[in-house]
Amino acid sequence: MTEPSTSASMMHPTPRNDSPAAASAPAQKPSTAIIRKHHLLVRWSHWLNVPILLGLILSGMSIYWASPVYQHNPDPSTGNVDYVADIGTWICAHVPGLHHYSSPPDWIYNHMSLGPYLLANALRVHWFFAYLFMLNGLVYILGLALSGDWRALLPRLTDLRDAAKMQLYYIGKPFAVLLRRTWLHPRFTTKYNALQRVAYFSMPVAACLSIATGWSIHKPMQLHWLAAIFGGYNAARMWHFWLMWLFILFVVPHVVLVLTDGWDTLRSMIAGWSARVHGSEGFENER
Amino acid sequence: MSADENDSQAKQKPEELPSADKRPRPLPKAGRFFEEQTPKIFEAAPRALRRLTRRDLLIFGAGSLGALAGFGYLLPQDTLDRLGVHANLDTPRKERFLNHALSFDDDVAEALYSPNRTVATYSKSQITPLRNNYEGLTPDPSYIPGWRLQLEGLASGLTLSLDLHTLLARFQLHEQITRLVCVEGWSAIAWWSGLKFADLLQAYPPVSQARWASVNSSLNLDEDGNPDPYYASLDLATARHPQTLLATHFNGQSLTVDHGAPLRLLVPVKLGLKNVKAVTKITYTADQPNDYWAERGYSHYDGI
Numbered sequence: 026m027t028e029p030s031t032s033a034s035m036m037h038p039t040p041r042n043d044s045p046a047a048a049s050a051p052a053q054k055p056s057t058a059i060i061r062k063h064h065l066l067v068r069w070s071h072w073l074n075v076p077i078l079l080g081l082i083l084s085g086m087s088i089y090w091a092s093p094v095y096q097h098n099p100d101p102s103t104g105n106v107d108y109v110a111d112i113g114t115w116i117c118a119h120v121p122g123l124h125h126y127s128s129p130p131d132w133i134y135n136h137m138s139l140g141p142y143l144l145a146n147a148l149r150v151h152w153f154f155a156y157l158f159m160l161n162g163l164v165y166i167l168g169l170a171l172s173g174d175w176r177a178l179l180p181r182l183t184d185l186r187d188a189a190k191m192q193l194y195y196i197g198k199p200f201a202v203l204l205r206r207t208w209l210h211p212r213f214t215t216k217y218n219a220l221q222r223v224a225y226f227s228m229p230v231a232a233c234l235s236i237a238t239g240w241s242i243h244k245p246m247q248l249h250w251l252a253a254i255f256g257g258y259n260a261a262r263m264w265h266f267w268l269m270w271l272f273i274l275f276v277v278p279h280v281v282l283v284l285t286d287g288w289d290t291l292r293s294m295i296a297g298w299s300a301r302v303h304g305s306e307g308f309e310n311e312r
Numbered sequence: 313m314s315a316d317e318n319d320s321q322a323k324q325k326p327e328e329l330p331s332a333d334k335r336p337r338p339l340p341k342a343g344r345f346f347e348e349q350t351p352k353i354f355e356a357a358p359r360a361l362r363r364l365t366r367r368d369l370l371i372f373g374a375g376s377l378g379a380l381a382g383f384g385y386l387l388p389q390d391t392l393d394r395l396g397v398h399a400n401l402d403t404p405r406k407e408r409f410l411n412h413a414l415s416f417d418d419d420v421a422e423a424l425y426s427p428n429r430t431v432a433t434y435s436k437s438q439i440t441p442l443r444n445n446y447e448g449l450t451p452d453p454s455y456i457p458g459w460r461l462q463l464e465g466l467a468s469g470l471t472l473s474l475d476l477h478t479l480l481a482r483f484q485l486h487e488q489i490t491r492l493v494c495v496e497g498w499s500a501i502a503w504w505s506g507l508k509f510a511d512l513l514q515a516y517p518p519v520s521q522a523r524w525a526s527v528n529s530s531l532n533l534d535e536d537g538n539p540d541p542y543y544a545s546l547d548l549a550t551a552r553h554p555q556t557l558l559a560t561h562f563n564g565q566s567l568t569v570d571h572g573a574p575l576r577l578l579v580p581v582k583l584g585l586k587n588v589k590a591v592t593k594i595t596y597t598a599d600q601p602n603d604y605w606a607e608r609g610y611s612h613y614d615g616i
Contacts (some may be wrong), residue, residue, distance in 0.1 A: 057358050060351035072372060076383040083391075092497035144496065145609030151517055153386065153413035173599045176348045239433040245493055245583050247424040248615045258491065258499055296368040298361070302353050312339040 039281045054069035058302045062216075066168030071294055077161060077182030078276075080154035081267055109133050110205070117248035155239060160198035162232055175214035178226045187211070195220075196260050224275065231271050238265040334609045337533045386410065390575040414611050421615035422547075431580045434489045434501045436595030439528045439563070440493065442500040444570035448534040451590065453569040455531055458574050461575060480513065480560065483507035488555060493616055495605075502580050506559035518548070518596030522573055524550050525576050526601035527586075528593040532580050545603040545612060546579065548596070558591065583614040 063071070086109075093107040105111070113132030115122045126132055134141045137148065169175040190211045201208030213220070217225060241252035241261040255261040283290050293299040383393070386409075389402040444450060460530045461479065463472040487505040518525075532542035550556060559578040561568060567573040572589025579586050585605045595601065606612045 038460075055358060056355045057361060058353050059356055059361065060353055062351075068372075072376060073379065075376075076379045080383060081384070083387075086498065097364075098356055135394065139388055140394060143388050143390055143399070145605075146390075148495070148611075149410045149414050149609065150388070151385060152417045154411065173349060176346060179346060179348070194540060214350075216351070243493070244421065244594065244616050247421075247426075247429065247501075250416075258493070262497060276513050292365060296365045296374050298354075298356075300365075302351070 057300055058301050059298045059300050061172070061297060061300040063297050064174060065297060066164050066171065067174065068168075068294055068297055070165035070168060073157075073161050074306075077154050077158045077270055080150060081158060082273070083137070083139050084147040084151040084154065085141050085265075087140060088151060089266065090134050090138060090141045094259075094266050102215040103130070107128055113261060120281075120282045124312035130240060130309060146217070155236075158238075159236055162229070162236070165229070174216070180222060180226055184219040184222060187213070190222060191218050191220040224279070228275060231268055231275075235265065235268045235272075238262075238268065329420075331532065334484075351417070361563075379459070396543065408452070409423070418611050418613035418615070419612050425550065425563055425581065425615050427553055430553075431490055432502045435490070436489065436503065438501050439489065439503055440500045442502045442562075443573070445494070445584065446532075446570070446589070448532065448540055450529045450569060451533055453573065455590075456573055459574050459590075459592070460611055461591060463516055463595075463615040464592040465518050467519050472516060476560070478559075479507060479575070481532040483511050483561070486557060488557070488580075490555065490578075490580040491586050492578075495610060495614070503563050504557060505561040505564075506557035506578060508554065509556040509558055509577075510554065512558060513552060519598075521598040522596035523548055524597045524599065524601055526590045526597060527591055528595070529572075529588050529590045530592045531590045542588060542604050543602055544577070544588050545601045545606070546577070546582070546586060547613070550579060550581060550615070558578065571582060581615060583616055585610065586614050 048275075076294055089109070093109055093259050095108045096106040097108065099106050105114075107130070110130035110133070113134070114129040117126045117129035117132050123132070128135070131141050139147050142171055169178070194208070213219075215222075236263045237251060238255055240248055241255060242258065245252050245258040245261075252258050252261045255264050283294075288302055289299055379611065384397070385401055385406065387395075387401075392398075392401060460473045460475050463474070466472065484507065485505045486508055487503070489501060489503045491501050492497050493499040526543055527541045527546055527549060528540070528541060530541050532540050534540035557578040559572075559576050560574060562568065562571050567576060569590075572591070575591050577586065577588045577591055600612065603612055605614075
């Protein structure tokens with residue numbers, strides 16, 4: 026732990042008066058200390074997930090429309106059995122400007138899927154993106170293996186305590202800002218803090234589960250054993266549905282947090298390097 | 313870096329090593345492999361970093377735009393219309409491209425198929441209701457007494473016309489409680505009995521070059537009650553599967569008109585849409601025959 030940080034301070038461009046090196050080399054070239062953050066393959070597969078997941082979710086909801094997992098008894102007037110259609114109807118009745126929407130039960134499907142009555146199209150698009158998703162997952166795993174970065178994603182025993190610390194930080198931060206108090210970010214020397222690790226580790230796990238449940242719905246006879254792991258064909262459909270929501274629930278805070286964290290984090294997923302060489306950059310003043 | 317490597321380096325250039333590295337290092341532990349490594353710190357000129365970032369930003373930006381364009385291109389025309397893109401992107405090329413995805417998936421399904429692997433069977437307590445899934449109107453049952461099964465493409469060169477009595481007298485009936493899975497996603501566990509398709513193939517062998525069966529029902533109707541013949545292609549490998557039946561009974565009773573009286577195809581290793589109701593003709597062919605739903609954008613093979 027000590028070795029790299031000493032070398033970092035030696036190489037750091039901050040001029041120090043007492044340093045003999047700085048005194049003897051007055052025309053020192055400005056340089057920036059950086060670390061490699063994400064492997065090229067990890068970066069590409071990360072961004073490719075955007076169109077792939079979008080394609081999978083949009084076509085997946087069109088497939089869901091054909092036979093909704095969550096059904097109730099038929100509505101006496103409309104014959105509707107689908108809770109998702111009910112949500113659309115509710116939205117059109119309560120959101121101003123949508124009162125005259127032509128087909129309220131289809132509102133969700135028209136906005137969160139390829140559209141209703143497109144099952145054949147949706148299946149074709151879903152298979153296309155599903156095979157891409159699996160290929161992309163292999164690229165991601167290859168990138169993790171080549172860079173050794175998979176180690177940074179592994180959960181560890183200290184995660185429970187550290188996750189609690191981070192949670193406390195996030196809960197207290199808004200109050201600290203309001204009260205104009207300093208509220209220090211817990212210091213971590215690892216690539217990710219415990220909460221990030223949970224989030225970033227859960228995504229490949231969720232992807233594997235999505236693929237496994239997807240196959241068990243797609244080939245419930247030949248891969249009967251796979252469907253049985255998830256509690257059978259019908260249960261696997263529910264798993265597959267809720268795993269989609271896990272991706273959506275991940276993406277929203279993911280994007281918000283990256284944008285608030287700043288350019289360095291976003292750049293590291295594009296260019297691959299970060300100028301934050303000390304893990305979570307000195308929020309908790311120890312130096 | 314292993315301890316050995318350090319030693320050899322130390323022997324080669326001892327004078328270049330900083331004093332701190334001369335201290336003996338602890339031997340690597342087995343658990344070390346899983347331990348997160350401290351990142352190496354590099355020095356880079358800010359100008360070079362800016363150039364690299366600009367380059368990567370442009371490459372990734374171009375890649376994203378390309379991916380987005382490709383993604384938009386693949387959307388169905390109905391979706392594009394709703395998004396305000398009224399240019400017709402439904403070109404034959406796009407169709408071919410997406411159909412490649414479909415046929416690739418069919419190839420995977422065919423590779424997964426094994427004539428020896430049987431599907432799960434259930435007990436009578438697990439039976440669930442099965443709806444009448446006729447797309448159009450359900451045919452009037454008056455056809456049942458005069459019903460015949462026609463067989464074409466036989467090795468004998470004859471066209472056979474069999475009635476239900478002949479079939480029931482000649483073939484042994486088999487019972488099975490299996491799941492029927494619809495392409496829409498719903499499924500039902502039902503109790504069927506009927507003759508094995510494999511037995512029919514043995515009794516009336518098809519021409520030697522036949523690889524497909526075209527299973528037809530001339531009794532199918534559209535929503536207005538007009539004749540809308542239904543036909544499914546079935547590869548003979550699947551037709552010979554031990555659980556592929558020509559079912560005559562449902563829940564221990566003779567088939568009702570809802571479920572395709574008096575004889576329907578029951579092929580649990582395929583999607584429900586291959587399970588043709590009220591079969592009137594089976595034709596054996598060398599080439600893949602037409603398929604009602606494949607013509608409407610669904611897959612040809614439909615193996616599950």
